[in-house]
Amino acid sequence: MSHYDLAVVGAGIVGLAHALAAVKRGKRVVVLERDARAVGASIRNFGFITVTGQQAGQTWERAMRSRDVWDEIAPAAGIPIIHRGLVVAARSPEALAVLEEFAATSMGRECQLLSPDVALKRFPVLRPDDVTGCLWSPHERRVESRDAIPQLTAYLVGLGMELRQNVQVRGVNPPVLETTAGKIHAETCVVCPGDDFLSLFPGRIAAYGLRRAKLHMLRLATQPTQWKLPGAIMSDLSLIRYLGYAELPAADALRKKLEREQPQALENGIHLIIVQSADGSLVVGDSHHYEYTHDPFAAEIVDSLILNCAHDVLDIPDPHVIERWTGEYASSEERLMLVDRPDDAVRIVMITSGTGASTAFAIGEEVIAELFGA
Ligand SMILES: Cc1cc2nc3c(=O)[nH]c(=O)nc-3n(C[C@H](O)[C@H](O)[C@H](O)COP(=O)(O)OP(=O)(O)OC[C@H]3O[C@@H](n4cnc5c(N)ncnc54)[C@H](O)[C@@H]3O)c2cc1C
Structure with a gap:
């Protein structure tokens, strides 16, 4: 029977990030995934590796490090980087004030604050109405997650990681794991279960009082297909959700204005991210509803609100x-x-939080260093 240094439960981005960090140290790693392939949050997201807007301090630093890891492994794993950079389009004086404060922080050092004239000339896809200014951030990357996760998995298998799919882990007690495929022997185990709160360590997970966020996402085709975004797009609603902006003093006035003017968007946790795929189509989202168990229904009104926000910002x-x-x-x-x-x-x-694609690689490195010694 094979014996591993590390067993990882879950083949989403968090599990793969730990596998990568351990394989790089020469560890014998097995990843155990209960489905035939990972189909959770990691393939459903925007693939948007966001740095600017992450909470100041450790999260921003983890995002920057994770971005660097994506830059390192994407070419090796054959994962195309589809966008580099982010445009945050301010559509009110209050939003511009947040961007001005952000630009003055150390996180804004390599970003550019652009006047409406310059922004509209540089990014002609923006709808000109109401633009009060733009922030350009060079840090972001975008990958097509539904392809990138399988590509990353295959790359890790090439580096020696063992992958066992259709195997549910039922008990973790190193050096033995109980699974639906029998016992597996591993000295250590990292459990990366995504939003499964019950299969393993339910009592420990319950102590954190977690819920699930449910998000709506859409893909839009455009004509002509060569219509191109300069990078990922965000706007005013993001500035009161992403903590790197929302914790700045100027965000209070913007929050009050949006509560007055866009209460339905806020009730549905909507903020705008638009990214583009290689075929020209746009991935547009998202909404946020919070429950322990969600119903399976996706109300059309939520999608309409997201699309209205997109049409306010872009001339698609x-x-x-x-x-x-x-x-x-x-x-x-x-x-x-x-x-x-x-x-x-x-x-x-x-x-x-909705930051796994952006921070998992750095977190994986930290956890593996702590588990095996720096
Ligand atoms: C719509 C949407 C958009 C998002 N957009 C972004 C974004 O643009 N940028 C960003 O940084 N983040 C984004 N996020 C968040 C990000 O996707 C998540 O933080 C991340 O994918 C979580 O990864 P994970 O590996 O923990 O979970 P998952 O991807 O859910 O993977 C967990 C895996 O564990 C397996 N598993 C669980 N229990 C067991 C068990 N007992 N035995 C075997 N296998 C098990 C599951 O089958 C699953 O495949 C978004 C999320 C969503 C839903």
Whole structure:
């Protein structure tokens, strides 16, 4: 029977990030995934590796490090980087004030604040009405997650990681794991269960009081297909949601204005992200609803609100919806991520905010360094 240094539960981005960090150290790694392939949050997201807008301090630094890891492994794994950079289009004086404050922080050092004239000339896809200024950030990357996660998985298998799919882990007690495929022997285990709160360590996970965030996402085709975005697009609503902006003093006035003017968008947790795929189609989202267990229904009104926000910001030629989906991730009001230590050989790692694609690689490096010694 094979014997591993590390077993990772879950083949989403968080599990793969831990596998990558351990394989790089020469560890024998097995990743155990209960489905035939990972179909959770990691393939449903925008693939938007966001740095600017992450909470100042550790999260921003983790995003920057994770971005660098994406830059390093994407070419090796054959993962195309589809966007580099982010345009935040301010559509009110209050939003511009937030961007001005952000630009003056150390996080804004390599970003550019652009006047409306310069922004509209540089980014002609923006709808000119109401633009009060723009922030250009060079830090972001975008990958097509539904392809990138399988590509990253295959790359890790090439580096020696073992992948066992259709295997549910039922018990973790190193050096033995109980699974639906029998016992697996591993010295250590990192459990990366996404939004599964019950299969493993339910009591420990329950102590964090988690819920699930449910998000609506859409894909729009455009004509002509060569219509191109300069990078990912965000706007005013994002400035009161992403903590790197929302924790700035100027965000209070913007929040009050949006509460007055866009209450329905705020009730549905809507903020705008638009990214583009290689075929020219746009991925547009998203909304946020919070429950322990969500119903499976995706109300049309939520999609309409998201699309209205998109049309306010971009002049999209002949848009039509070609795909809709929802996704869920573990969510906490108190923390952006958690690392729990049931014993010396086991860690539970959950990203409890919508930042897994942006921060998982750095978190994986930290957890593996702590588990195996720096
Ligand atoms: C719609 C949407 C948009 C988002 N946009 C972004 C974005 O643009 N940028 C960003 O940074 N983040 C974004 N996020 C958040 C990001 O996708 C998540 O933080 C991240 O994918 C979580 O990764 P994960 O590996 O923990 O979870 P998952 O991807 O859910 O993977 C967990 C895996 O564990 C497996 N598993 C669980 N329990 C067991 C068990 N007992 N045995 C075997 N297998 C098990 C599951 O089958 C699953 O495949 C978004 C999320 C959603 C839903």
